Amino acid sequence: MALIIEKDEGLVSRLRVALLDWYDRHRRDLPWRRGARDPYRVWLSEIMLQQTTTAHAAPYYSRFLELWPTVGDLAAAPEEQIMAEWAGLGYYSRARNLIKCARAVVADHGGRFPDSEEGLLGLPGLGAYTAAAVAAIAFDKPANVIDGNIERVMARLYAIETPLPDAKPLIRRVAAQWVSADRAGDWPQALMDLSAAVCRPKAPQCLLCPLREGCRGFSSGKPEKYPVKAAKTAKPRRYGIAFLIVGDGAFIAERRADKGLLGGMLGVPHTPWRDTPWTAAEADQPLPGFRPAGTYEHVFTHFALEQAVWKREATAAEIADLLRRHNDWQLVPFAEQKALPTVFRKALKFV
Ligand code: SF4
Incomplete structure (x- = not known):
């Protein structure tokens, strides 16, 4: 209804x-509420407060104002220094937009923030919420x-x-x-x-x-x-087999393609992830003689993966041959498995 x-x-x-x-x-005493309403301060606090708490953002806010008291100071500051001061607030695209916005205010608006919601919406990194908040609170x-x-x-x-x-x-x-x-x-x-x-x-x-x-x-x-x-709604389920090839305190990892899920990261070689479980006959094994070692689950944002782990001890000659045949494969000591994302570190537990 x-x-x-x-x-x-x-x-x-x-x-x-x-x-x-x-x-x-009962109003809260927050650092950005002290003193005269300054659009620069209102804007800075609103950007910092996205995705974080007032308590976490407060020291960053004070530090930024100490270093760059005006939007002109921020616009003139070196990007690396701003990024370094932002470290810990997360969501680095916001910091990059912060710099772009400060520079746009100086270059296109003579160092003064536009005083209307429409004008503010034209600035980099200001969406509907931030533009409305700055228009209301600052102006x-x-x-x-x-x-x-x-x-x-x-x-x-x-x-x-x-x-x-x-x-x-x-x-x-x-x-x-x-x-x-x-x-x-x-x-x-x-x-x-x-x-x-x-x-x-x-x-x-x-x-x-x-x-x-x-x-x-x-x-x-x-x-x-x-x-x-x-x-x-229940996430769709996908299935794969990870091939755990181990020898001499190390395992074989592949460098994933730049584009796509976990692009550019190290992973354990695996079959494609598809909607139905794999049978032994279907899976294209890098070497003969793998044995099933177990199965684990990993939940991504858009799907849940059920991955079987097939394990194989390999000789030095077999490993050398595999590395020759696969340019994107490398031998990684177990001690360095932190370089892998969680979904693949889970496979290594079956060693
Ligand atoms: S606005 Fe929230 S706190 Fe106030 S009466 Fe309604 S539910 Fe309760």
């Missing part, structure tokens, strides 16, 4: 005031800021039964009803603080919540049920 959510102007404006009052009393512009935490609060407020991610457009629509020019920059921050302290993923503290009066999730008695998540 389609969910129709009507806007109740009176209730929304009353609860909006209640949440902003709560925010005035006090009404913007519909939605991250996973605000999504949770909205899904609970309206008891949205549609599972994520299908519910996203509806969540965006209901969240827009709360956006207003009045304290436009405080509004998303108030929602963020509420989601961190009160409307937490587990055990929401509804009795402390200023939105409780209008919250359908609370009235349902099961607020933590929202947002509803789509049932996980």
Whole structure:
């Protein structure tokens, strides 16, 4: 059944005031909230906070500001130095976009961040969320800021039964009803603080919540049920045989093709991974005389692999012959197996 959510102007404006009052009393003291609102600082904190916690990002934020107090300073800094200071925050493509963005602000906007959501969206590395957050927090512009935490609060407020991610457009629509020019920059921050302290993923503290009066999730008695998540579908299963060729404290590994899964990494030679199990007659064995040693499972993002391990001790002459015939094969001492990804290290346990 389609969910129709009507806007109740009176209730929304009353609860909006209640949440902003709560925010005035309980707002978190975060480094990027101290001092005057500076678009550079807001932007820097928002980029750092993607995929990490406030506690983890805070020292990086302070260090960046110490080294590069303005966007111009950051734009002029050597890329290697910025990357080195970013190390530990992960997701290095964000750091590269950070540099590109700082340079674009200097080169194309005279060192000043655009003050509209549309203008901000044109900068490298700024998606819908970051552009809306910077427009609201730095420039006090009404913007519909939605991250996973605000999504949770909205899904609970309206008891949205549609599972994520299908519910996203509806969540965006209901969240827009709360956006207003009045304290436009405080509004998303108030929602963020509420989601961190009160409307937490587990055990929401509804009795402390200023939105409780209008919250359908609370009235349902099961607020933590929202947002509803789509049932996980079973991953497809694939099958392979790994050929473990060992001799003299070492095993044969192959350098995988650059493109494709685990591209360019070392692996144990194996049959193609396919939808049906292999029979001994089908598998193209590098040498005669392999013996089954066991089977293991490894789960990738898109499929689960069931891999049999066939093992064979090989003489020095056999190994030399194999290496001559396969340019991308090499002998790797067991002590160096850390160079292999987990899916292949699992095969080595059968030695
Ligand atoms: S009443 Fe409970 S579920 Fe509703 S917004 Fe507040 S904390 Fe979240």
